[in-house]
Amino acid sequence: MTEFRDNPDAAERWRATIEALEAVVLAHCEPEPDHDTAAAAEEIRRLIMVLLAGWRRSPLPAAWVRRAGIVLPPAADSEPAAEPKEQKWDRPPPPRPGWRE
Amino acid sequence: MLNLLRSDLPADASTEAIARALAALTPSDLVRLKRLAQLRARLLPGLEWDELLNEALLRALDGSRRWPEGVPLLAFLAGIMRSLVDSRAEERRRLAERTLAGIEARVTASPEAQLHARQCLAAITQFFAGDPDVLALITELARQYLGDANKPIPRLSQKRRDAARKRLARAILRGQLDGFLP
Numbered sequence: 001m002t003e004f005r006d007n008p009d010a011a012e013r014w015r016a017t018i019e020a021l022e023a024v025v026l027a028h029c030e031p032e033p034d035h036d037t038a039a040a041a042e043e044i045r046r047l048i049m050v051l052l053a054g055w056r057r058s059p060l061p062a063a064w065v066r067r068a069g070i071v072l073p074p075a076a077d078s079e080p081a082a083e084p085k086e087q088k089w090d091r092p093p094p095p096r097p098g099w100r101e
Numbered sequence: 102m103l104n105l106l107r108s109d110l111p112a113d114a115s116t117e118a119i120a121r122a123l124a125a126l127t128p129s130d131l132v133r134l135k136r137l138a139q140l141r142a143r144l145l146p147g148l149e150w151d152e153l154l155n156e157a158l159l160r161a162l163d164g165s166r167r168w169p170e171g172v173p174l175l176a177f178l179a180g181i182m183r184s185l186v187d188s189r190a191e192e193r194r195r196l197a198e199r200t201l202a203g204i205e206a207r208v209t210a211s212p213e214a215q216l217h218a219r220q221c222l223a224a225i226t227q228f229f230a231g232d233p234d235v236l237a238l239i240t241e242l243a244r245q246y247l248g249d250a251n252k253p254i255p256r257l258s259q260k261r262r263d264a265a266r267k268r269l270a271r272a273i274l275r276g277q278l279d280g281f282l283p
Contacts, residue, residue, distance in 0.1 A: 009210075009215075010215050010218035010219040010222060011210030011214045011215050011218040012210075012247065013218065013222060013243065013247070014143075014144065014217075014218035014219075014221050014222055015144060015218075015246075016243040016244070016246040016247045017221075017222065017225065017239060017243045018140055018141065018143065018144055019242075019243070019246040020239055020242030020243040020245075020246060021140050021239070021269070021273060021278075022137055022140055022141070022179060023242060024242070024266060024269050024270050024273065025133050025136055025137055025140070025270060025273055025274065026133070026137070026173075026175060026176055026179065027266075027270075028133070028266075028267075028270035028274065029129075034275075037128075037132045037274060037275060037276070038128065040131070040132050040135050040136075040276065041128035041129075041131040041132045041135075042128075042131075043135065044126075044131040044132070044134055044135045044154075045126075045128075045131055047151070047154070047155065047158075048123050048124070048126070048131075048158065049124075051123075051155070051158050051159065051162060052120055052123060052124060052162075055116075055120060055162045055163075056120070
């Protein structure tokens with residue numbers, strides 16, 4: 001390790017060390033985590049559950065989801081949408097008749 | 102250890118398989134996933150491991166990364182994290198090159214990353230100072246990734262090597278190493 005530390009390109013050496021440690025973690029099979037690591041497992045489980053809940057609400061791949069700001073042209077045979085018959089509550093009320101002498 | 106392997110599925114079925122596999126991870130797998138994220142995040146100073154893991158999980162679930170056939174889920178997620186960190190490191194390297202353009206330097210990593218790497222290597226050496234077998238194992242494994250595995254290093258017997266591997270894995274999985282690194 002001393003020569004690793006003294007090598008001028010420490011970043012490459014550190015990267016190789018990370019790869020080595022990662023390989024050890026991936027290959028290590030321990031049946032169950034002990035008391036010290038149970039909290040770490042629970043933390044990751046919560047993170048995954050939150051992500052999965054969001055994903056199940058919208059399981060479409062990101063590339064399929066229409067993003068804000070992208071306006072698609074109308075289809076050639078589309079008809080103009082009919083005005084809804086219900087009263088529109090967001091319109092201002094008609095002006096009151098003015099006072100006349 | 103859950104060793105879920107993906108079958109040959111179309112993209113949408115693949116993300117469904119990933120979701121199911123994630124929900125079925127055992128506590129042991131979850132701990133390993135956290136430690137993998139913590140290790141990988143140590144490559145870039147300032148990068149938070151939970152941010153990295155979150156991003157990797159999102160990439161897996163949104164279908165932008167396919168789960169290759171025959172690859173265990175944890176190895177697949179570790180690969181996504183590696184790719185994400187490499188992209189960010191490349192961005193920082195380019196930034197450093199632009200900054201140093203006046204002195205025509207070819208930068209392999211940003212100066213900040215080099216300093217961080219030296220500190221981390223020193224910390225690992227110090228952490229395992231009392232266990233030369235683990236240090237020898239790390240050196241040997243790292244050299245395989247660097248492509249200079251032929252250089253002479255202290256060889257361990259299979260028994261000592263296995264024991265060192267177990268001690269190293271436990272130190273990582275218990276989070277001892279993460280608390281020790283800068």
